[in-house]
Amino acid sequence: RVRMITLPAEQRSPGKTGSVGAASADLTTQSGSIHGLWSNRWAFVLAATGSAVGLGNIWKFPYMTGQNGGGAFVLVYLICIVFITLPILMAEVLLGRRGRRSPIFAMAAVAREAGCSVLWSLIGWMGVVAGFLILSYYSVIAGWTLAYVPRAATGAFAGGEGPAIAALFDELLASPGWLTLWHTLFMVSTVFVVGRGLQAGIERAVTWLMPGLFIILLGLVAYAATLPSFAQGVDFLFTPDFSKLNAEVVLKALGQAFFTLSLGMGAIMVYGAYLPEESSITRTSLTVCAADTTVALLAGLAIFPLVFAHGLMPGEGPGLIFLTLPAAFGQMPGGVVIGTLFFVLLLVAAFTSALSLIEPAVAWGVERFDTSRAKAAAVCGLLAWLLGLATVFSFNLAENYKPIGGMTLFELLDYLTSNIMLPAGGALIAVFVAWFMRDEHRRAELRTGAAVLYPVWLWLLRIVAPVGVALVFLQAIGVDLGLP
Ligand code: TRP
Secondary structure (H helix, E strand, O other): OHHHHOOOHHHHOHHHHHHOOHHHHOOOOOOOOOOOOOOOHHHHHHHHHHHHOOHHHHHHHHHHHHHOOOHHHHHHHHHHHHHHHHHHHHHHHHHHHHHOOOHHHHHHHHHHHOOOOHHHHHHHHHHHHHHHHHHHHHHHHHHHHHHHHHHHHOOOOOOOOHHHHHHHHHHHHOOHHHHHHHHHHHHHHHHHHHHOOHHHHHHHHHHHHHHHHHHHHHHHHHHHHOOOOHHHHHHHHHOOOHHHOOHHHHHHHHHHHHHHOOOOOOHHHHHHOOOOOOOOHHHHHHHHHHHHHHHHHHHHHHHHHHHHHOOOOOOOHHHHOOOHHHHHHHHOOOHHHHHHHHHHHHHHHHHHHHHHHHHHHHHHHHHHHOOOHHHHHHHHHHHHHHHHHHHHHHOOOOOOOOOEOOEOHHHHHHHHHHHHHHHHHHHHHHHHHHHHOOHHHHHHHHOOOOOOHHHHHHHHHHHHHHHHHHHHHHHHOOOOOOOO
16 A cells, blocks of 8 residues: 555564665655645645744734834844744755655654664654644634634624723633633634645635735734824834843744744644645745744734724733733724724634644654544544643633642643743754755755855754754753843
């Protein structure tokens, strides 16, 4: 059976590693995956942009910008994107396409090809685990968004009184039943789409949803541009106040640059595994990165003028989207329509990201157990759903349960994944591609004749990316770097 032949033999029967000879360790002739391929490079660009554009852009980026002083944070974030995470994005796509399998088996295959230890497949394992952990809480937060769509549409924010809006939010968080219901709906939809297949599921969903997302976002920015406070919003985002910069802000910006591009856990790698042979990794990666950055900036341009127009504060923190913005929607004319569109936008962004969070595990399940995609998706979804209950309860029944570092279960999951697992995965990916992979194989995937840009990319990956990540990592585990 074709499906069996394309799998790394030692994974099926550990005793038979000998059957993977020098010839089969060569990935040069491999041009497809058992999961199929994207129809064309645009499908990949849309799917990867769908993965990248998520709660990170529309919820986290604006509130972090607000909390960390506006323009200076944005500037550092942009520098991190260009010099650290964009090169890693390319490296992850490259590894995926070279390996043509789920991150676990892809890493085993490329490591074998490079003559390195199969232990490198731990990157894939860590990725699959991180995917479950992130998806488990991502689905709960996305569930809030799901709850906010009907609220916005039925005028629940009318009047825009701060305390009334805070009460609505608290009421949702206090109810394990409602949180679980919305979480379940979101997870079932994710499983349904991923289970249908690569082209019939993920590709079709992003083909419809991503253009919709862009249209809604542009509409919201156009609205914001009509407000007298638009200039204030632009100023807040783009005029750096360097006195606001310190080591912590820099490191937060770097962490955000990772999260927003979905790096370090194999989501982009598995999408890269489905990238057709003739598509350019450089060009598609640049497009994804540019689209993701544009969406984050546009989200800022849509949100801050609203916040300023209603005399609200940009530094609200995580509540900016669920507390501050609804107050603005409740006060403005047409707020029902604008508010509904906004939460639909957030929902679409979260949904297309969730597809990529579960895909590495689903692809691995199909390869490892030779089962159908639908079954693999259902099992993975069920596991992530169960784990998600920990996040649900961390807002109510278990809100005082803080096992480590004074963090609730939800905060712990977010901290462990965003601050530790993703940077570690990203650094390992950079180090593997830049220091261990054979140059001819890197060049074969990038098909580069670019004499100047290739070494720039390589050295960014060799030095700048791992060192940058090491700094975030040290900061995350609480080492005092003694920086200003
Ligand atoms: N990038 C998404 C966001 O900005 C979240 C996300 C999806 C993600 N897949 C990921 C983050 C993989 C890290 C790793 O919301």
